[in-house]
Amino acid sequence: MNPTPPIEEAYTLAALAPVPSASATQNACKLCAPLGASLVFKGIAGGVPLLHGSQGCSTYIRRYLISHFKEPMDIACSNFAEQTAVFGGGANLQLALENVCRQYDPALIGVATTCLSETIGDDVPMFIKTFLAATPGEPHPPIVHVSTPSYQGSHMEGFHRAVRATLGALAKGRAGAAPEQVNLLPGLLSPADLRHLKEMAAAFGLQAMVLPDYSDTLDGGQWESYQRIPAGGTPVAAIAAAGNAAATIELGHTLAAAGDTAATDLHTRCGVPALRLGLPVGIRHTDVLLQALADISGRPVPAAFQAQRGRLLDTLVDGHKHVNTVRAAVFGEEDLVAGLAAFMAEIGIHPVVCASGGASRHLAQVLHQLVPARQHAGMKILEGADFATIEEAVAAAQPDLIVGHSKGYAMARRLGIPLVRVGFPIHDRMGGPRLRHIGYEGATILFDRMANALIETRQAASPVGYTYM
Ligand code: SF4
Structure with a gap:
């Protein structure tokens, strides 16, 4: 019979269960929800996004958007301080709304909440009503509120919620046809x-x-003088x-x-x-x-698009040999991943890893519909994934190509696999806002970029090099 070990041994480090390799998200493959909402409000004429929360949130979002779009990025903030977190942010939001109205004369204010204001349970619709009631008779722009707790979703949830909230607030009914x-x-x-x-x-x-x-x-374009909006x-x-x-x-x-x-x-x-x-x-x-x-x-497809389609088909025939049976990993926001995987399937690329930080729970089902069975055998689909998980899957799959945004650069560099940059954010290259993804022309450009990335890698690996194909 084995003697009973002394009780102290049960409390040594060696006796403890092993530490899991990751107990938290490591380098998220998504951005914060009010960032998506801010993008929507920046796309409305005269619109000003106003974040209800701490200044750090708006600074982070501004910095992030500026590095992609290379444009000035005014995003107002209700500037929470310590006492606001305890007593609520009603007074701050009233002041922020007053300031934005005075300084920007906006056509619309989009109020997006942040993690902190959501956590303390601020009643933002009530704050907005109080603000409007306090200044009766004064003309105010429409104020759209969207709830965007980042711990419940990604920038895409914030984006879609802001679109829905804006339509819900402004488009009230059918006044005609x-x-x-x-x-x-x-x-x-x-x-x-x-x-x-x-x-x-x-x-x-x-x-x-x-x-x-x-x-x-x-x-x-360029401005003679600064434009707030x-x-x-x-x-x-x-x-x-x-x-x-x-x-x-x-x-x-x-x-x-x-x-x-x-x-x-x-x-x-x-x-x-x-x-x-x-x-x-x-x-x-x-x-x-x-x-x-x-x-x-009720009109036919214009000839210009038929011509674009013809050029795309010709390009695919010319370059098929460069991409056929190539294996690729694609990551980013779910709808772009789904769209790119469908395109890859069209041109003979096998999307072996499809990953997103988004967690709509629809990505796998959609990918199985979009990618033919012969190409999705063994396809690894990651939803709600961080970059640690994505890198593990990509390292295991060893694809020829990675397609995604700039946040995948470190992974691509470590694994020595070429990265074709698409989507948002593009921090480490020029031209993010001018990237084309959609339409026949977008597909032609994407195809050229993928094929050229593969050719460049093969050229670099060739012992003699070649300049003619
Ligand atoms: S605290 Fe929340 S809302 Fe603010 S930047 Fe971080 S994730 Fe975004």
């Missing part, structure tokens, strides 16, 4: 993508209410008239899989038909979007 108007809810696209989306709608003779539209406000953005009056539109097109595969969105809400309240499509990345989903615009407008 505007058969030439279409509401476009594009999700988080680049300013260049937004410009292309507007061109697409205009080519069908449609007036597009794009929400948000930061194609000018966050990617504008950059020109551009979706006019408040156009958002208010969204209930009259012929249809709403909402983009995003995982968003479409979710039950309740801004488009469905507008449909319920105003009867506007909701078309919930995937991001138009690649041929198939661009075809679908253009067909939807053709159906809404």
